[in-house]
Amino acid sequence: MDERVRQERLRRRTELGTLSSWQRREGPNAAESSRVYRAFGLLRVDGTDRTPDEVARSIADTVRSSAPIAPRKAIPHDRK
Helix, strand or coil, X not given: CCHHHHHHXXXXXXXXXXXXXXHHHHHHHHHHHHHHHHHCCCCCCXXXXXXXXXXXXXXXXXXXXXXXXXXCCCCCCCCC
């Protein structure tokens, strides 16, 4: 994620009074968090103005587009 975009989102949330306690704690640690994300190959997901369902769909779409999954064989179940 572009740092300028992140800063703009934080500025807007601060102005609106919607900056969460998590965001206030994370602020000073943003560089370290970014380093850890890169070290583990993690992707950031922008959840700004999105519902939890929209964030989940965004994550699923990202996973599908970057790592196609081979179809799995059906496993027969014992219905006794």
